Amino acid sequence: MSHDNAQLQQTLNLLEDELACIYAVSKVLSRSLNLKETLREVLRVLHEEGQLEHGMVSLLDGDSGDLLLLELHRADKLTVENVRYRAGEGIMGLAIEMDKPLIIRKLADEPRFLDKLGVYNPVLPLIAVPIRARGDEIVGVLAAQPPAELHLLGERRRFLEMIGNLIGQNVVLANEVASDKQELQKERDSLRRKVKGESGFANLIGRTRVMQVVFDQARQVAKWNTTVLIRGESGTGKELIANAIHYHSPRANNAFIKLNCAALPDNLLESELFGHEKGAFTGAVSQRKGRFEQADGGTLFLDEIGEITPAFQAKLLRVLQEGEFERVGGTRTLKVEVRVIAATNRNLEQEVRAGEFREDLYYRLNVMPIIMPPLRERLEDIPDLARFLVNKISNKQGRPLDIGDSAIRALMHHGWPGNVRELENCMERAAILSTDGHIDQQVIHLTGLDSHFPVETSSTTVKQPPKIDLDSPDLDERERVITALEEAGWVQAKAARLLNMTPRQIAYRIQILNIQVRQI
Numbered sequence: 001m002s003h004d005n006a007q008l009q010q011t012l013n014l015l016e017d018e019l020a021c022i023y024a025v026s027k028v029l030s031r032s033l034n035l036k037e038t039l040r041e042v043l044r045v046l047h048e049e050g051q052l053e054h055g056m057v058s059l060l061d062g063d064s065g066d067l068l069l070l071e072l073h074r075a076d077k078l079t080v081e082n083v084r085y086r087a088g089e090g091i092m093g094l095a096i097e098m099d100k101p102l103i104i105r106k107l108a109d110e111p112r113f114l115d116k117l118g119v120y121n122p123v124l125p126l127i128a129v130p131i132r133a134r135g136d137e138i139v140g141v142l143a144a145q146p147p148a149e150l151h152l153l154g155e156r157r158r159f160l161e162m163i164g165n166l167i168g169q170n171v172v173l174a175n176e177v178a179s180d181k182q183e184l185q186k187e188r189d190s191l192r193r194k195v196k197g198e199s200g201f202a203n204l205i206g207r208t209r210v211m212q213v214v215f216d217q218a219r220q221v222a223k224w225n226t227t228v229l230i231r232g233e234s235g236t237g238k239e240l241i242a243n244a245i246h247y248h249s250p251r252a253n254n255a256f257i258k259l260n261c262a263a264l265p266d267n268l269l270e271s272e273l274f275g276h277e278k279g280a281f282t283g284a285v286s287q288r289k290g291r292f293e294q295a296d297g298g299t300l301f302l303d304e305i306g307e308i309t310p311a312f313q314a315k316l317l318r319v320l321q322e323g324e325f326e327r328v329g330g331t332r333t334l335k336v337e338v339r340v341i342a343a344t345n346r347n348l349e350q351e352v353r354a355g356e357f358r359e360d361l362y363y364r365l366n367v368m369p370i371i372m373p374p375l376r377e378r379l380e381d382i383p384d385l386a387r388f389l390v391n392k393i394s395n396k397q398g399r400p401l402d403i404g405d406s407a408i409r410a411l412m413h414h415g416w417p418g419n420v421r422e423l424e425n426c427m428e429r430a431a432i433l434s435t436d437g438h439i440d441q442q443v444i445h446l447t448g449l450d451s452h453f454p455v456e457t458s459s460t461t462v463k464q465p466p467k468i469d470l471d472s473p474d475l476d477e478r479e480r481v482i483t484a485l486e487e488a489g490w491v492q493a494k495a496a497r498l499l500n501m502t503p504r505q506i507a508y509r510i511q512i513l514n515i516q517v518r519q520i
Contacts, residue, residue: 280329
């Protein structure tokens with residue numbers, strides 16, 4: 001065979017090897033979005049299947065514009081860190097500056113070679129090609145040492161350019177994924193800070209002594225991993241206290257998972273809490289993690305815990321005691337570390353005596369009980385609650401809303417069997433019925449509040465609200481006049497008598513204090 005034919009055959013063999021190598025590299029690049037791990041594997045494939053030694057990938061740093069070494073294939077497996085090249089510095093920097101591939105026929109003869117890494121063979125060639133993405137955008141440099149076959153260097157250079165283009169697309173994709181992940185983490189952290197702020201004890205409404213006791217208990221128990229049982233009537237804010245406990249605990253950065261136990265039958269409740277394996281039942285088309293797994297390391301809030309059946313209570317007791325369970329349809333025992341906060345509006349002691357609730361589960365749950373008082377036992381909190389809810393509805397409706405003292409007095413004469421939830425519904429109805437954004441006594445009456453529930457019921461006598469003191473130092477002159485007008489139904493003569501004034505005096509004050517007189 002002639003010399004030319006031998007070189008041609010060698011080139012054909014090389015092309016065949018390069019085709020197989022490109023296929024292997026493409027499989028590696030589609031395997032993972034971990035850029036360092038992927039590039040490390042690509043350089044290994046180039047070394048073992050492409051006869052390209054000491055492969056190196058350096059990527060451009062967007063901040064400094066320097067080339068930063070990301071991965072290097074070397075026999076000793078040692079990593080090299082903090083190696084960078086400025087534009088025009090060494091072979092790597094020159095490839096960036098010249099924006100074209102460089103072929104060094106013998107590395108020992110190249111004065112611009114810096115040998116920062118100390119791994120390259122000085123008698124072999126070196127090829128450095130820009131890594132391109134999205135057309136001509138350069139994102140880095142790929143370099144490697146081929147065998148000393150000078151007539152094949154052009155083909156080796158073309159092959160490395162193809163590999164560089166494949167790497168470039170992967171670099172862009174990995175950077176986009178990393179950027180999206182960073183944005184999602186920022187958004188997650190921002191939402192966590194927002195939720196934690198909104199769930200703070202400072203944002204919970206309650207000046208009364210009974211509510212201050214609740215807040216003190218919640219603050220104290222938040223420090224520990226103790227199981228908490230929050231008890232109280234529906235609508236008293238049990239979930240708000242559970243939120244506050246979690247977001248002020250050491251678990252605040254971990255998951256807070258909620259489940260209403262009354263909303264599901266036993267079979268679905270078991271699947272929701274413990275998860276299920278694929279094919280465990282009809283419709284289980286894939287494996288699914290349950291709430292306990294989702295809350296691992298965090299907090300699980302079980303609302304309406306008193307509604308679960310005795311049969312399911314035994315299954316729940318095991319995971320509370322041992323921290324382990326099996327998914328529905330599975331045999332592998334899973335262990336979790338979860339803080340449980342439960343809530344109920346039922347009399348569990350009575351149900352234990354009646355045999356409807358397991359005594360051992362009761363004691364497991366009732367480690368730290370917190371009793372939420374009904375709204376009728378803390379009427380003094382109604383003004384603050386009403387104003388808070390009106391502001392909340394104002395933001396929701398996108399219009400200014402305010403509530404007058406006459407409306408608050410009407411609210412304080414109601415029994416509130418539905419507690420704070422009923423108050424919130426009442427405020428939303430009042431906001432809808434208010435044409436000018438002001439909620440007064442007349443608007444409250446339009447909501448039908450008085451016609452549904454009287455102040456006194458057969459089981460509960462509600463305390464009458466304290467009478468407003470017109471001589472209170474907490475009221476300035478304008479507030480004192482408005483309060484008197486509202487107390488008098490906006491009849492100026494009657495308001496004047498309440499303030500020990502003449503009708504002329506109160507009319508003068510209404511004028512100079514810019515009080516808008518309402519027609520009742």
